[in-house]
Amino acid sequence: MPPNGARKRVRIPRVQLTLAPGATARVLGQLKRGSVLGRLALAFVALCAIWISTRPWLPPFEYHLGYTPARDVVARVDFSKPNPLLSETDLPTYRQYKAGDPLASAGKPLKVETLELLRYEYLAYTEKLPLTRQVERGLAVFGMMLVLAVVCGFALYHREPRLLARWHRFAVMLLMLTLAVAASVWASQDPWRAELVPLLVAAMTFGIAYGRELAMVLAFSMALVTAIAVGQSLGEFLMLMGVVSAAVLQLGRVRSRRKLIGVGFFAGLIALPLTLGVGLLMDQPLGWPLLSDALRNAMWTLLAGFLITGLLPFIEGLCGVVTEISLLELADVAHPLLQELVRRAPGTYNHSINVASLAEAAAEAIGARGLLVRVGAYFHDIGKMLKPAYFVENQAGENSRHDHLVPAMSTLIIIAHVKDGADLARQHRLPEPIVDFIEQHHGTTLVEYFYRRASEQSEQDGEAAVVPESSFRYPGPKPQTVEAAVLMLADAVESAARTLVEPGSSCIESLVHELAMKRLLDGQFDECGLTLKQLATIEDSLSKSLIAMYHARVKYPEQRTA
Template identity: 40%
Template sequence: MFSKITAENASNPSKEETDKIAEIKQIEEFKLTDEEYKELLSLNSVRLSEVQKLIIESLEAVYKENIGENDYESLQKAKNIVDTNLGKSNIDRTLEDILRNITYTEIKPNFFYDSEKTEEKIKEAQKNVQKEIIKKNQIIVKEGEPVTERQLEVLKELGLLNDGTTKSYLLSFISLAILVALILFIQYSYIAKERADIFKDTKMIILISSINIIMLIISMGVNIISPYLMPLVCSAMLMTILIDNKISLVINLLNIIFISIIVGFNPSVILISIVSVVLGSSALKKVQQRNDIIYSTLYITVVSAIGTVTLGMISSNNLKEIFIETGYTAIGILLSGILAVGLLPFFESIFDVVTNIKLLELSNPNQPLMKKLLMEAPGTYHHSMMVANLAEAAAEVVGGNPVIARVGAYYHDIGKTKRPYFFGENQMGKENPHDKITPNLSTLIILSHTKDGLEMAREHKIPKVIQDIIEQHHGTTLVKYFYYKLKNSSDRPEEIKEEDFRYPGPIPSSKESGILMLADSVEASVRSIGEPTKGKIEEMVNNIINDKLNSRQLVNCDLTLKDIEIIRKSFLKTLDGIYHHRIEYPTEKKVK
């Protein structure tokens, strides 16, 4: 612009001033008034050069600082520099204002932010920075020592300092409470869906909760020594034996989430816990004696120890640490087995849970009632063994508990030991005592064996499930032999009341009890057949089953018609093996 002014002044002196101004205005960068242009045209060449130099010096002073894009503060600072420089010059006020406007127009940002280039430089710098690795259990700050700024930065990066922006303890507790509630909801929802009978039984829910709480408390305690000592497999074993292997598997796999929190989400401990729970829930699926717990514990110990060594080799080169962890794992599982053996009787007693182990212990011939039955009523003992074979096989095929069926059969007629010789199987060719008494008295003696058996079972603390079988195995059936005997010999048969000759009941309320009722009647009836053949046996079995159905003895025991048909076939198969045809062995013919 100053070059244009100088050129216009040096041109034809006769040229109108307005024309000169019009020529200068073609430079659109500057927005000055005509009066301001006239002021500049009035300056001689020397004065014009001084003014131009003053503007350049002001701009050089301005551009010594960065002027950011859209940075109002730096722009205002630049204008202040211009004002200061112009104020120091000896020029009149009018010319100073004109120069200020021109200089302001030339102030432009000289500092621009390139986000892509900046990000590229950051990444490049990060690559060149050596990483600082904080290992697990590494001491960052020792108690009592001064804390450096770098240590504070490390603690903040690890989220170990609450600077007002990190999560509070309250939020942590709320999150933990939500997680616990969610896991419990899943556990009990599964129980409600898969085993509604257990879910509705408050006693069983308390049992499950008690096992969970005890195991978690023990786990938190032993975690102080080593997380590998946690006896989680004990919980799986107890639930499998006391409740159900599927329930045990699901509940304890979900409990591993709690264990994960306790051990700080240690992957090795979590994987070993999963293996232990799966093995603990499956190994004792068909436990028969308490020694099976020890054998299973040894098996799980070996597998888990191998797993611990393998995982340790993958994640670490410290052999000493690996073998110490393996030792803790083995000790933890062995302690689990010992705890399971010790706590099992306690839970059985407190919650009145009948396990297969307890039932099989009752089947020992050396049990007082079993020995009494064998010694005082050998015929009834043999009958009970035969009924047990029939009942166990039938319970197996219809989804009942074969152990309950077998042990229930052993004890169902224990009341006959009070008066053994009044029952046909114990007379063995001796005189029948019923021939000397009235049918009414005989009926009272026959009917009393269920009541006597129940009293004896209670006295010897036999489990409730076996007591129910003793009480229910005859239901409300009729003692037909003495009923018809008295009715046929009476002068007034219409006065003979049928209810006086019926068992007091109740009728069977479980599958096992219903099966035992059928097996008891079938075995006694088939044994009474003179020359048993396959046809006679099948006809007798059909008659017995139809009689129980028609007299509505099986309406409360959860046996469907399909189940009863399967039971019928099972009886026939078992009886066919007992009463199969035998050839007559020839004897040596003596030669005279």
């Protein structure tokens, strides 16, 4: 301590919060790329379409049939309303109203005649609204929508970046957003007041296609824009979000169409008390008008569940996703492609079944979609059926046909099964996620056996040139999802385990770890978001499954023949 108890002053260096050298240039460079600019332009066009569909430059008409105003409603401007004609020969007459004249009484539900009067007043008010005020309103709403679009963009980038990589899927998502908001605004009018139906159908579609987290962000944005466009209060907006949230959060993994109807029924049960509670908080009397609103919202919610059930096949095709319902249908081994694989390449079929068992357990262990991985494993090697004799599992003790080929030609035949399999899958209209498994299960790995043979032949021939690895690598792409990474490892360890002379526990664990590290260091998991913790869990699951598959058996004494 310094003398006299004085505290020693410590100089703290100032830290400049600036970007690293070149970071700004990299960001600007990414924004200047044609693909990024194209997607931003597409999103801006969708934003403008939503903005136009809501007509934000005009104030919304806030009243509907059965609504009970909390205070007297008076005219804001002078206007006239035609009187009903007593006969067809009568000339039309008009009743004049002055600004401040009472139009509706507090505490009385609005009837058809009163609602018509309020609409005439609204049309007169919007006609006399100054242009500057309309511009201010339009720009204010556009700014709010722009902020929501940025928030949705960040959520999309972090939760579903693969969606941004594909023009078609990104455009479909923007189109669904635009149509959902436009349909909600249109359906909110009397007598239907069914804005919940488009919102729920869109939100549940996003939940099925892109996950619940992203669906909640998009649903919040759609509900907020709709509430502002139709003049709903904060309570009514919260009611919309409560019902939509209840439906999205109940989705999870859809393994039956009955679940979708159940989701609609559950959300309908939520809609009843929410509508009643919001109405009472807004000083609506507890009577038939409020009860009918609650029943109507519950009915629309249940209808949305039925609609999403019927639209499910179209959703899968448009969004490029596959649900658990479709996966259960594809998991049937009686599928024509699998039956053809059994007939042409029985060894490959047996290998695929084993890989499916290993991969499904490993995927479930890390919380991934085990059923998706299992179906992907069933079909991942279907390309081998075109040249089955060139793959070791189908040779059944025969001499290898590769003995009479140069390593480069053998490599081309081996690598071709990926492209052949993808072509067969598309011909049989398998979902795109299953095709992705076929194309990604080898990534850009090296065909080591033939690469080593080529290197040995080059040394024996006295050639100084090094054999290029690129000629002996699969074309890719690398695994883009954790499910594809699981399949890659399961495929590798199942094949390698067959070569073990004594498949003991320690030997299998060492083999699995060695292959996992080889794929990791080769960069095969760079694009799928797989963590080291998940990789360790996958290793553990694969090791346990293989040990169970190759467990030791008791040797029975010789039996006497009869």
